[in-house]
Amino acid sequence: DSGVTQTPKHLITATGQRVTLRCSPRSGDLSVYWYQQSLDQGLQFLIQYYNGEERAKGNILERFSAQQFPDLHSELNLSSLELGDSALYFCASSARDLHLSYEQYFGPGTRLTVT
Amino acid sequence: AQSVTQLDSQVPVFEEAPVELRCNYSSSVSVYLFWYVQYPNQGLQLLLKYLSGSTLVKGINGFEAEFNKSQTSFHLRKPSVHISDTAEYFCAVSEFNNNDMRFGAGTRLTVKP
Numbered sequence: 001d002s003g004v005t006q007t008p009k010h011l012i013t014a015t016g017q018r019v020t021l022r023c024s025p026r027s028g029d030l031s032v033y034w035y036q037q038s039l040d041q042g043l044q045f046l047i048q049y050y051n052g053e054e055r056a057k058g059n060i061l062e063r064f065s066a067q068q069f070p071d072l073h074s075e076l077n078l079s080s081l082e083l084g085d086s087a088l089y090f091c092a093s094s095a096r097d098l099h100l101s102y103e104q105y106f107g108p109g110t111r112l113t114v115t
Numbered sequence: 116a117q118s119v120t121q122l123d124s125q126v127p128v129f130e131e132a133p134v135e136l137r138c139n140y141s142s143s144v145s146v147y148l149f150w151y152v153q154y155p156n157q158g159l160q161l162l163l164k165y166l167s168g169s170t171l172v173k174g175i176n177g178f179e180a181e182f183n184k185s186q187t188s189f190h191l192r193k194p195s196v197h198i199s200d201t202a203e204y205f206c207a208v209s210e211f212n213n214n215d216m217r218f219g220a221g222t223r224l225t226v227k228p
Binding site for chain 1: 147151156157158159160161164166205209213215216217218219220221
């Protein structure tokens, strides 16, 4: 158990809908990272928040957004969903910024299925 | 930007045999290198990492990797595998002062009895 929790575990929704994925980092970790894992794109970094502020952006679509709240939990919002958004979404946390702490702890993931 | 290539998508091997999972990276600056393992229906778990210093890095579960700067490689090895090592293995690279970690496509290691 990494100490990172993600809810829900599974999510099935229809095209055009909007969903919110939630992540609670390990106790004391300030950074949260979001990743998308799909069969065709592999594992891709989406976005990082550090202590409430956006820190780094990867291949995140404009239809996707995220935020980190004062209690350090984070939410990833996916809107206008398309079939291609079906994937496993991972959250990871680290104690500080990645290049300072170098180690991320991954949650179990949320499997999103868009029908 | 940095990139990672895992040269083998699947590696079948018999129990107690040695294994090497290959990883090459591309970057114009200094990098940090990582190997993660993903067991079925689970998140990723860090096996080992190279930040600086000794080029031979030892990780959990008997795995080790060697950083070779001239060949831009970071291959993962284990001298004797177990059935329980069956999993997906990901090589990842992060550039110095860049929080964008890039992952390889993964190598599925299947250990057969």
